[in-house]
Each structure stands twice: as C-alpha cells, then as structure tokens.
Amino acid sequence: MIKKFVACKNCGNKLSKVLSKQVDFKDVDLYTEQPLLEKSCYTILEDKYLYISLWDKWSLPYHQDNSRMIGCCGPYVYGLPNLICASCSQEVAREVTDCCTSHYVRFNLYTIQLLEDSDKFYEKIEKLSISEEQKKQLETLLLYNQIDSFKEQLLILNPFDKTQ
Ligand SMILES: [Zn+2]
C-alpha cells in the first residue's frame, strides 16, 4: 500500500512523518484527553482540516506569537495556527493539547497537500538510524529531485538495503 505524507503547499517541505492509514472522521473521539489518532494515522474533516497525532509532527516549529499557545493544560482548540512550516514559515497548523479535548495537530487543508510516497523513499529515510538533521537533508534532495545523489547517500548510510 502506498503511504502518504503532509507537505507544505507553498514550498513542498515535508510536514509529517509517513502516514499509512486514513481514519473516518466519524470514528475519532474529539473529547478525551488522549491522542486523537494512533501513530501514522490521519483523518480529514470535510474540505477544511487534516488531523494527525503529535508523534507524527515533522518540521513544524512553533509560531513566535506565544499568545497562540494559550489554553489550560496546553493550547486550546480555538485560535490561529501555532505551528509553521520550518522551511518557508507559512502558518500551516494548530497543535491542540488542552484538557477536555483530544490531542492532535490540525492542518488547514488549503495550506498543505497530501502527497504519496510512491517510491517509498521517505519511508526508507524514516527507518534509518541517523539524526533528524540528516534525515531532513535527505528529504531536501528529494524535494529538489536529486534522485541520483539521494540514492547514493542512501547506499552509504544503509549499504545492506538491496531493495533500491
Ligand atoms: Zn487543563
């Protein structure tokens, strides 16, 4: 099955880990103080929002405006985006970790795109035992279509993988 990932609509930067399963929005529980979704799952609310859980966050630093982090135990449901794209600083999502709601990252659909990891390159990157910084460097090669140098790097980092 082809996995997917969230990318910034403005610059193409990857904004989530690889996602393997779409869950129907009517099957998620917004009102418990638990992660909204299991790892690598996502759900879409109409044509407005795409939700992931916190452990699938990627390349999403907090907005400079601290007032967007206000809540009781964590930022509450309502308010402006508090997460930005690490690459172009576009406001893309709101992290919600308050009490009385579940915990999640909610992307505005018009600021992102859901792309397919059709060559499983991103999945391979995720499985490597390298630093987050090194992973982001590999992803940048893919973003700029440097497939040959990407494969070269991959081979250096993971010489035992014969699936390429
Ligand atoms: Zn609270």
Ligand SMILES: [Zn+2]
């Ligand atoms: Zn961006």
